[in-house]
Amino acid sequence: MEIRRCVECNQLLWGRTDRKFCNNKCRNAHNSRKNSKSNIMIRLVNRILKKNYSILAALKSEGITTALISELKIKGFRFEHFTFADMKQDNQISYFCYNQAYRTKDNSMVILLSNKPKRDISISRRLISV
Numbered sequence: 564m565e566i567r568r569c570v571e572c573n574q575l576l577w578g579r580t581d582r583k584f585c586n587n588k589c590r591n592a593h594n595s596r597k598n599s600k601s602n603i604m605i606r607l608v609n610r611i612l613k614k615n616y617s618i619l620a621a622l623k624s625e626g627i628t629t630a631l632i633s634e635l636k637i638k639g640f641r642f643e644h645f646t647f648a649d650m651k652q653d654n655q656i657s658y659f660c661y662n663q664a665y666r667t668k669d670n671s672m673v674i675l676l677s678n679k680p681k682r683d684i685s686i687s688r689r690l691i692s693v
Contacts, residue, residue, distance in 0.1 A: 611644045612660060619663035623675055630673050 567576040571589035576582050584590040618640050622630055632642070647659040657666050657676060664676035 608644060611641050612646060615640055615644060615660040616663055619660055619665060619675065623663070623677075628675050629668075630675065632667070632671055632673055635673060 567580075567582070568574065569576055569585040569589050570583045571593040572585060574585045574589075576585060584593065618635060618638050635642075642658075645658045645660050649657045649659070651657065655666055657664050666674045666676060668674050
């Protein structure tokens with residue numbers, strides 16, 4: 564009979580022949596470590612999107628409707644990250660960070676918009692890169 568050991572802690576296993584871990588703690592630790600490398604990029608992008616969202620929400624809560632691009636960059640806003648972009652019929656692009664929207668004007672100003680995307684952003688496949 565083959566001696567089986569836990570993949571995580573190397574403890575002897577008993578019971579089912581296809582068992583790989585001695586308990587849920589070892590299974591979770593193993594899978595967390597295995598998946599952590601692939602999730603690094605997702606966590607990084609989510610952190611950037613959250614910061615962008617917070618910056619836009621804070622400006623709107625103060626009643627600000629326009630801001631300089633340079634000021635937003637100083638606050639840490641990253642223009643290359645957004646969740647959705649929508650091109651209007653007049654070829655103006657509105658960028659969304661979740662439900663916070665903005666539009667660039669003259670490459671130096673940003674206009675904060677109060678509208679929400681007209682389509683479900685979770686199923687939209689149309690993305691415009693900047």
